[in-house]
Amino acid sequence: MRLRSRTIGARETFHPFKRLPTELRCMIWRFSIQPRVVKVLEKETLGEDINTLTNGVPNDPSVDDADRLSLRYKRQVYWEAVRSGERLEDDETSEAENNLLVRYFSFANTMLPPALYACHESRDALLPLYPYCFASETHPAGVRFNLAVDTLYVDIGLEENFVNFMASFGPMELSKLRNFAIADDLGYGNEDEFWQRVGSFVDKLTDLKNVLLRDVANCLDAIFQEMRLQSNPYMLLSPVQVVEKLSLNRKVQLVYKMMEDCCNVISYNCIELREKFPHELLRQLGFTEEELPLPSPYGDQAWRDQEWVTENATAVWGWRHVPYPDALL
Structure with missing residues (x-):
């Protein structure tokens, strides 16, 4: 394979990249990632709503903060429905019952490296470096995190x-x-x-x-x-x-x-x-x-x-x- 011996500018496309061996391209993709500072937060929601309320929240920056704050309101509405429907005998619930209803999950708004979205090859090369981490006692891991960098x-x-x-x-x-x-x-x-x-x-x-x-x-x-x-x-x-x-x-x-x-x-x-x-x-x-x-x-x-x-x-x-x-x- 013959490459042109000239300097590639910052805004120029390196056309021979596709002709490089797959292993070398994957190495280049891995060298392209940079360390991130990932701030992890925790929210609570109801067990029966966990699949819908947390869908897309952990890694989707487009989710509005108001939607996350509305979880508290949803919980309040839930308790009103429970009590008006007489699903519980008493207005006051025990701590054990409360723990069964409330679910905690970790999420982070930090953007993933752009190379993960460049193409299928880059995503396949980098995704194993960003496993889901930080599960809670009541919810599986939902934050992609590179534990090494x-x-x-x-x-x-x-x-x-x-x-x-x-x-x-x-x-x-x-x-x-x-x-x-x-x-x-x-x-x-x-x-x-x-x-x-x-x-x-x-x-x-x-x-x-x-x-x-x-x-x-x-x-x-x-x-x-x-x-x-x-x-x-x-x-x-x-x-x-x-x-x-x-x-x-x-x-x-x-x-x-x-x-x-x-x-x-x-x-x-x-x-x-x-x-x-x-x-x-x-x-x-x-x-x-x-x-x-x-x-x-x-x-x-x-x-x-x-x-x-x-x-x-x-x-x-x-x-x-x-x-x-x-x-x-």
């Missing part, structure tokens, strides 16, 4: 179901998950016992390579909110003086929200984790890189006192929604 990201969206989410991990997830990102607001208001259980779960991930914690100095968030309100009484002070004035100059503070506020469109389906503070916010806040406190997973919060955090975790500045998966780290 993707990052599982969880935050307060899982709320009290996070412990059950961890407990539902099967042998595949426990043995192959490599990248795990946690928002520090996940256990907001929880005691040390909660983060100890998280640490025990992390220890079970035998192939885990990276643990990321979303974290940033709260002083920057406070300054940013003041500037948004255009009522900052400290505008004449330097950034360092502002930090001291607000008494927020701790090494590590609360969760970082500025990224989401600065993203004009928050309905994007992809998530980007920022290892460095974004330059656009540096300009807006009037900071220099030397004046920024360093993100660190250590401090006086309950989750930061855990030994597994100090030994294994790496901090990142924050996260934001992005439109395309090729913008991810």
